[in-house]
Amino acid sequence: xxxxxxxxxxxxxxxxxxxxxxxxxxxxxxxxxxxxxxxxxxxxxxxxxxxxxxxxxxxxxxxxxxxxxxxxxxxxxxxxxxxxxxxxxxxxxxxxxxxxxxxxxxxxxxxxxxxxxxxxxxxxxxxxxxxxxxxxxxxxxxxxxxxxxxxxxxxxxxxxxxxxxxxxxxxxxxxxxxxxxxxxxxxxxxxxxxxxxxxxxxxxxxxxxxxxxxxxxxxxxxxxxxxxxxxxxxxxxxxxxxxxxxxxxxxxxxxxxxxxxxxxxxxxxxxxxxxxxxxxxxxxxxxxxxxxxxxxxxxxxxxxxxxxxxxxxxxxxxxxxxxxxxx
Amino acid sequence: xxxxxxxxxxxxxxxxxxxxxxxxxxxxxxxxxxxxxxxxxxxxxxxxxxxxxxxxxxxxxxxxxxxxxxxxxxxxxxxxxxxxxxxxxxxxxxxxxxxxxxxxxxxxxxxxxxxxxxxxxxxxxxxxxxxxxxxxxxxxxxxxxxxxxxxxxxxxxxxxxxxxxxxxxxxxxxxxxxxxxxxxxxxxxxxxxxxxxxxxxxxxxxxxxxxxxxxxxxxxxxxxxxxxxxxxxxxxxxxxxxxxxxxxxxxxxxxxxxxxxxxxxxxxxxxxxxxxxxxxxxxxxxxxxxxxxxxxxxxxxxxxxxxxxxxxxxxxxxxxxxxxxxx
Numbered sequence: 001x002x003x004x005x006x007x008x009x010x011x012x013x014x015x016x017x018x019x020x021x022x023x024x025x026x027x028x029x030x031x032x033x034x035x036x037x038x039x040x041x042x043x044x045x046x047x048x049x050x051x052x053x054x055x056x057x058x059x060x061x062x063x064x065x066x067x068x069x070x071x072x073x074x075x076x077x078x079x080x081x082x083x084x085x086x087x088x089x090x091x092x093x094x095x096x097x098x099x100x101x102x103x104x105x106x107x108x109x110x111x112x113x114x115x116x117x118x119x120x121x122x123x124x125x126x127x128x129x130x131x132x133x134x135x136x137x138x139x140x141x142x143x144x145x146x147x148x149x150x151x152x153x154x155x156x157x158x159x160x161x162x163x164x165x166x167x168x169x170x171x172x173x174x175x176x177x178x179x180x181x182x183x184x185x186x187x188x189x190x191x192x193x194x195x196x197x198x199x200x201x202x203x204x205x206x207x208x209x210x211x212x213x214x215x216x217x218x219x220x221x222x223x224x225x226x227x228x229x230x231x232x233x234x235x236x237x238x239x240x241x242x243x244x245x246x247x248x249x250x251x252x253x254x255x256x257x258x259x260x261x262x263x264x265x266x267x268x269x270x271x272x273x274x275x276x277x278x279x280x281x282x283x284x285x286x287x288x289x290x291x292x293x294x295x296x297x298x299x300x301x302x303x304x305x306x307x308x309x310x311x312x313x314x315x316x317x318x319x320x321x322x323x324x325x326x327x
Numbered sequence: 328x329x330x331x332x333x334x335x336x337x338x339x340x341x342x343x344x345x346x347x348x349x350x351x352x353x354x355x356x357x358x359x360x361x362x363x364x365x366x367x368x369x370x371x372x373x374x375x376x377x378x379x380x381x382x383x384x385x386x387x388x389x390x391x392x393x394x395x396x397x398x399x400x401x402x403x404x405x406x407x408x409x410x411x412x413x414x415x416x417x418x419x420x421x422x423x424x425x426x427x428x429x430x431x432x433x434x435x436x437x438x439x440x441x442x443x444x445x446x447x448x449x450x451x452x453x454x455x456x457x458x459x460x461x462x463x464x465x466x467x468x469x470x471x472x473x474x475x476x477x478x479x480x481x482x483x484x485x486x487x488x489x490x491x492x493x494x495x496x497x498x499x500x501x502x503x504x505x506x507x508x509x510x511x512x513x514x515x516x517x518x519x520x521x522x523x524x525x526x527x528x529x530x531x532x533x534x535x536x537x538x539x540x541x542x543x544x545x546x547x548x549x550x551x552x553x554x555x556x557x558x559x560x561x562x563x564x565x566x567x568x569x570x571x572x573x574x575x576x577x578x579x580x581x582x583x584x585x586x587x588x589x590x591x592x593x594x595x596x597x598x599x600x601x602x603x604x605x606x607x608x609x610x611x612x613x614x615x616x617x618x619x620x621x622x623x624x625x626x627x628x629x630x631x632x633x634x635x636x637x638x639x640x641x642x643x644x645x646x647x648x649x650x651x652x653x654x
Contacts, residue, residue, distance in 0.1 A: 113480070113506065114480050117451060117455070117480070118451075118457075121451035121457050124445070125457055125458070128623070130445070130452055130458060130614065131452075131462075133617055134614050134615050135458075137617050138608050138615060142600075142601035142617040143601045150350060150624050151619070152625070153441055153625035155441070156625075174501075174504045177501045178440075178444060178501055274470045274473075275470065276464055281464075287457065288460075288461050288465060289457065289460050290464050290474065290475050291474075292460060292474065292475055292477075296480040297477050298479070298480040299480070300477075
């Protein structure tokens with residue numbers, strides 16, 4: 001009834017305001033849950049209210065990889081936190097956040113297991129040619145068995161993890177159970193980790209049969225997997241990328257694959273999504289995935305919890321659950 | 328000359344060319360201790376070939392497509408050993424061997440890791456829809472239709488292993504690292520396994536989100552996975568088979584998939600290879616593999632070593648490396 005909704009509206013207004021920032025094609029499923037504690041303000045739904053709320057917005061909930069630019073940040077002078085719902089934060093102007101003292105939170109561990117199991121799935125697929133075998137059967141080619149190239153054994157392979165963060169660690173745990181040996185490269189050595197550390201990715205590559213790229217995209221990691229690293233990895237090497245497309249020099253990777261100078265790849269991310277280099281479409285030693293390593297039904301429940309927990313912590317002046325170290 | 332020498336070497340009969348001879352290379356099976364007598368290279372029909380050579384044959388090298396029947400054993404009274412290239416023994420009349428004091432040496436654990444790897448790969452693929460998404464990208468649909476639908480997380484799922492032999496045990500170890508909850512059904516409870524045991528497969532299915540079929544094909548296990556078991560597994564259940572096609576009632580499974588009584592399947596084996604039920608070709612919730620769970624060059628080399636090792640031990644009166652003992 002009209003009176004009730006007016007009361008509800010008033011209640012809403014008294015709650016702390018959380019601005020929802022999203023690209024028009026993005027949405028999220030837990031608005032009602034957030035509305036029980038916060039006054040949600042979505043500029044796309046209510047553009048006329050931007051001026052009204054400008055000075056009250058202390059928190060932005062960023063839906064997926066909707067870009068958070070310096071212009072957007074400048075519009076909200078009282079902004080203190082951006083609560084993200086992605087594993088990556090390369091869509092957020094971190095430099096501007098640092099300058100303004102704005103905290104940023106990401107998905108934390110909500111997606112790590114999902115991403116790690118997907119990375120392992122891509123690796124098994126690339127080595128053992130699971131997708132290629134499935135294509136082979138569906139094309140009716142099995143009766144000609146004996147022509148189909150063998151896959152390669154996973155056990156005993158030396159796996160180099162590029163970026164031993166929460167996703168990289170989960171990948172390591174899983175691959176250890178297959179009898180792989182693990183080594184890693186990270187910005188800094190991790191003291192409590194039992195795996196060998198290589199300060200340079202090239203050195204890691206020389207000593208690996210497989211590279212699993214799990215790190216964040218930042219200026220320092222742009223094209224971290226370059227021609228030299230691919231050469232070091234060698235003709236039988238396999239690259240799995242569940243980080244960001246720009247971590248790998250894609251043009252070079254394609255050339256290496258075309259020339260048979262690298263053994264194979266499993267790619268969930270690309271430099272210019274959704275465009276995938278055409279040359280890869282005919283390759284059986286490559287597995288192509290449309291950026292979905294974290295996309296499971298269960299992930300959606302998990303991310304809700306992380307977003308809610310970070311907002312609660314912020315408004316209660318408690319330590320954030322998954323802050324991004326923004327040095 | 329090599330030919331003259333070899334005429335004195337003890338003979339091992341081979342009925343059909345083992346796939347591994349083609350896929351790896353026959354030279355890996357060469358030994359100075361014995362020679363192969365290749366029935367498949369003779370113009371004589373098999374029974375005549377057997378009669379001609381009967382008294383000189385002490386051992387049989389068997390692979391999947393060439394059954395060792397009581398009849399064959401009768402025609403080869405000097406045979407004391409059957410060595411298989413396969414992990415499975417369903418093509419060997421084991422009671423007939425036992426009756427005649429013919430020892431059987433199988434491929435033992437040589438394949439177990441590789442088969443387990445593929446089983447896990449198929450399970451991740453079915454749940455996370457890796458092959459489907461790869462197909463989607465190769466068809467150009469990521470560009471035109473956008474994101475591919477969500478998959479289901481592997482971690483946290485209850486997985487029922489059907490047959491906790493060496494392969495089943497390797498599967499269990501790997502899946503534990505993904506955070507799966509393992510239980511199993513086997514002929515007998517395994518004292519070394521701490522996983523919950525179900526004495527019948529129906530109950531296992533009722534308490535599982537996924538079944539992984541790892542057991543041998545015997546009279547007792549033929550069509551053991553029937554309609555009741557599949558219905559007990561349920562609408563969100565997934566089945567992976569790397570054992571033998573006939574362990575599952577394939578017609579019923581296809582119906583269950585068509586009617587969405589189960590969520591999906593990952594299949595390396597079929598009742599009538601290389602024929603695959605047509606209905607499966609149209610499904611996105613099924614991953615099809617052309618019976619190649621053992622097919623890696625590394626496994627094949629290990630197999631060659633084991634086969635040669637067993638045969639040499641036999642002819643040198645030493646203990647066999649992988650004597651198959653009835654449990």
